Amino acid sequence: TPEEVHYYEKLINSEVTKALQYELPKDAKEYQPQDKVPRDFGSFDFVIVGAGSTGSVIASRLSEIGKWKILLLEAGQYPNNFTMIPRYFAISAFSEYNWGFKSTPQKTACLGAVENRCLVHRGKGVGGTSLINELVYSRGNINDYNRLSKLLADPSWDYEHVLPYFKKSENFHKNNPNAPADLEFHGTNGYLNTNYHLPPSNYTDIFLKANRELGINITDYNGLNEEGATILQINTKHGKRLDEASAFIAPVMGRSNLVISVESYVNKIEFDKHTKEAIAVIFTKHNRTYRVKAKKEIIMSTGTISTPPLLMLSGIGPKKHLDSIGIPVISDLEVGSSLREHVFCGVQFSSNTSYPSQSLQEQIKQYLSGYGDLTASNPIDGAGWYRTTIERKGSPDIEMVMSSSTPSELGKKFLGWDDETWSALFNITIPNPFTLTPVLLHSQSTGRVRLQSNDPYQFPVIDYNLLSDSNNLDIDSLYEGIQMALNLTETEAFQRIGAKLEVRQLPACTDYEFLTKNYWYCYIRQTAMAAYHPVGTCPMGPDPMKGAVVDSNLNVYGVGRLRVADASILPFTFSGHPNAVCVMIGEKISEVIKYEYGISN
Template sequence: MYLKVFAILFLLVPLYGDQNDSTVNYYVNLISNTTQNALTYQWPTNAYEYYSNEKPKKYGRYDFVVIGAGAGGSVAASRLSEIESWNVLVLEAGDYGDNATDVPGLYSPIGYTDYNWAYNGTPQTTCCLGARNHICLYPRGKGVGGTTLINGLVYARGFKSDFDQWGKFANDKRWGYDSVLHYFKKSENFVHNDKQAPYDPSYHGIGGYLRVEYHQPNSPQLNAFLKANEELGFDIADYNANKLGASQTQINTISGRRLDGAKAFLRPVRQRKNLKILTHSYVTKILTDKGVAREVEFSHKGKNYFIEVEKEVVLAAGAIGSSQILMWSGIGPRKHLEDLKIDVVANLEVGTVLRDSSLFYGITVHTNYTEPVRPLRDYVEDYLNDVGPFAIANNNAGIGFYESSYTKGTGTPDIELEFVAANATNSLSAKSFGLTEETYEDLWKNVNIPQSFIVYIVSLHDVSKGTIRLKSKNPYEYPVIDSNLLSDSANKDIKILYEGVQLVLKLLKTNAFRAMNATLQGRPLRACRKHEYLSEGYWYCAIRQVSSSLYHQLGTCPMGTDPKKGAVVDSELKVFGFRNLRIADASVLPLPLAGHPNAVTVMVGEQLGDLVKLTYNEK
């Protein structure tokens, strides 16, 4: 409630120039309270806050109903409402973002608010073994902006080869690189605010809704990371221009403030009379008849409603949410639905494949550089002047893309390094990954935070596949998420992470890092004590202990040409068997990408807008 009371005041807070004491005091209190509240916040375990047993009443009739206001839904609603004769309704379970979500540096505490669905996975045997009950956590954004309200803000599209393969897989050039590049540039407003950072203008757009910029100032540790890459022969390159190498991270902020999807695509058009955004609206079912989506049922502030649909339903609830809603609606694997006594409307492999990127976060490095620890008030003043640690999420200052032994010489990366500069770990670190006390003690308890950086290692094209299934036919129960990371029989995924470990160790031996006396921090994991410390066996053990999802869930409703081979949507984003039901989120991605899904989901939303306009002969 504290955050919401002050949400409107943001309009009165100056974004540039000198800041008065009241503004600084406000943000000091906001940041302090948000961080303190996070320490005691309890994540929900279901969605019963939306429960109502009332008989649904008619809410109205709309041309288009967009379910979910995340990265894809915000774009879809924005583009569809460009046609003045169409009326568009957006249903979103959460609320609008506020001043706290706007602060990128509150990345961890915001995960402990009502902006997070906070799903849990099932106990694992191949990953997350250092977490309590071996459970991987699945934070997902709930609010107008979706996961862009709580994500790490990295703007990384993926590489040309990813999209060319997608286009072939879908048998449609619309999803090949030449086509998707047009949509990436259409959305983007790239601001080259760090002239030392790499930038290839031919691959970027200017004037779109989605701003992309660099954080400032650079950490000396980040500069060492970039120099270390150069010493090993890697380029400092614009990775969104299909180039391998390292770079400062491109992020979705606007002068240091989080630019969530709704702020980017819905706020500029909210005055349109044909666009309505209904918050606190939890969708439970899409009613269909003979291949036509007729109605959408939802709960709203203790009452149940249904909306009649004139033209189309656009499902954009995310890789987890969209698959749930389809299965509640009788669209999913026949046996699974029949086991739950849900009437089967269409037998499609919804949720049968869950793709993700596996992450190893077990490398912390101590240096002789000490990041100054200043009073919170100083950091707030920096933030209000568009710079400093509160203007970046998780201090994720650098990024690199590299070939593995599987892709050597192809120009396609399999390994991503995320460089997290000093002062990123905090009292929420153990809670954020769900770590056991023993794992946290071994990993971070004795780390000198102002002097240490972390390197996240990511496997970009994971072979392992998980599943999403319903717990019951009750739409207020959370789903059953089995990540199944690092489970492929050939061990390719864990081998790639191990190659990433070896790459980091090579970087630490460069002159750039030796000048900082960079040494591994933390103590050997007790769970891996039967292995010689730093041996291959030790690292394989450590990876399984302190691995997790990178929270890049996708592919639960994959695009393809044949539903008998697992496809759920066609290349026009239509659910097979339905003429007016489309999906516009990361669930449609048929293949893993060498990037982060947010940028790609925006592109999917852009494509949907044009596909629908083409269907109805509108421009």
């Protein structure tokens, strides 16, 4: 109705204005309580901490068992009408739905960002990071899982065994008849709607044609063969964001055995001194402190960046580090010691084909009918998965994403560019710009997450250490990714739209001859950023002496009744985005728990 269109127009204008003025928080002091002695919040069979992509799935699945009482604790709020608009993910990132973390000043990447800090966008709210993500549904490569199961010596993590969980969660719609889809790899009865953005984009067509010219396969990257060019699958329903809470929790909100407590900031797990079993969780809500007991288990699903500080504050972490800040050690484990990330580095081009522009009202009308620009984070949904000459792990190590790229103040803010780099790259008029962005998938470099102090209301110290491997394999791979982007734009398909490289001399790179290999290496270190896919800070593995934090059933080593289930458990980055993997982890661990308690076979 015209009223609805007017409502959304007002909502969008006000959120954009708010986001432009919004300062990301510097700490979690808003959760600091006024009391000291915890009040009793009762007891539950399972306490799940964090209602993000993984925690939402676990809460939904465990509460299927009517006799189990489940508590889901979440620091943030429920999603709203604005977070539901896929196109505005970067605006939602400048609101109370983002924790607002930043990395330490970096030396080998993010050099064009303010203070050389990469922004570490992490969602806060019921839905977690899936409230602000780009909604691409991607599982990674079959070989990622086979490599994982080998490392764990546990066949339950190989692709054959995880595929049923992917299918169980998925409700796949082949709503674009031209999209490549291996239907036998997709599920159609799950909570998680997966489909294609409509209408199909002409730019995507050009991208696929260019790939075909280069002899590259067109493929369903979530099917048998990931490698090749593709049309991305996204998690939306009738054009709206389908974050994991909307998918898995909204349909079961009526269950009386599932209690969700929002605005509840967990700051500690308590253990029985003798048995070292996790028995309670301490959290603050509306300036008060509470203790809730867990009769069976506590499951930490607070994500790759927030799970390590919570474990460390509770006495689980590297002894040396905990000793240095005066936290008594319960289990000496390498928590937070191997942060891994994807790294992206965009390259701009101009063209002679304009992207059709529409009024906001028109876009809203289409959104309300379930299609159009607002229904995807990136309406150009062409992407490719390729191997460089460096790749040795049997799966693509570069993803290429095509997007439209109209420079904006919000884009600058979202990526954290400093004025100098921003002006050099974008403060120029580029006709009909588009961007090709290679993403490094198999990063060799590792970073870490540590505590600043024993104060739970301070943010963690996040050192990405991107592109820092001594053999330069990471930067070599990204350089090859850029060459792939240049090759693609030299095809007839791209030349027909007049594709032309639009890279400027960056002030920080004037020592290098423009567009030589050395120049590109400088360009990469200036403009490459963390791709918001962090994993690895509580890695699964068979041996805690070799850095593992959890076993392959996600039990934390050295203590009892405590599991970690979120992206932090992945010991290496996959050839894909992590959200669908988190959903699979949630499905899998829920089955494992039901089995261990004699509920399912």
